[in-house]
Amino acid sequence: MATTKRMTQTQLIRSLAEAEEGMTNKQARAVLGKLTELAISETKKNGLFVLPGIGRLVRVDRKARMGRNPATGEAIKIAAKKVVKFRIAKSAKDAIVPPKVKKA
Numbered sequence: 754m755a756t757t758k759r760m761t762q763t764q765l766i767r768s769l770a771e772a773e774e775g776m777t778n779k780q781a782r783a784v785l786g787k788l789t790e791l792a793i794s795e796t797k798k799n800g801l802f803v804l805p806g807i808g809r810l811v812r813v814d815r816k817a818r819m820g821r822n823p824a825t826g827e828a829i830k831i832a833a834k835k836v837v838k839f840r841i842a843k844s845a846k847d848a849i850v851p852p853k854v855k856k857a
Contacts, residue, residue, distance in 0.1 A: 796837060808841040 760768075762785075769781040792810055795802040800812040817833040 806842060807845050808839055811838050811840055812836075813838055 766778055766781045766785060769785065770776045770778045773781075792802045792804075796810045796812055802810040804810075813836050815834050815836055818831050820829050820831045821827065822829055
């Protein structure tokens with residue numbers, strides 16, 4: 754399997770700084786840090802944070818349920834918990850992976 758290079762945080766900050774004339778790397782890093790803090794605090798407080806055109810962070814409450822230990826097959830109780838999910842916006846998904854065209 755071929756490995757692909759992903760954009761690092763430093764590359765992202767440089768790209769943001771270059772996109773806006775007059776913005777320094779330090780300012781871009783501050784904007785990215787503030788956006789991260791805001792996303793976390795809003796999701797924690799309201800259960801939802803929307804990044805327009807990209808998607809949303811959603812806090813989901815999972816119910817308690819019964820599961821199985823795969824090694825022994827023994828039934829176990831899985832406790833209720835809260836998880837965070839990212840739901841991608843339809844426009845972003847369609848831009849990344851274009852939908853199939855239906856033939857008539």
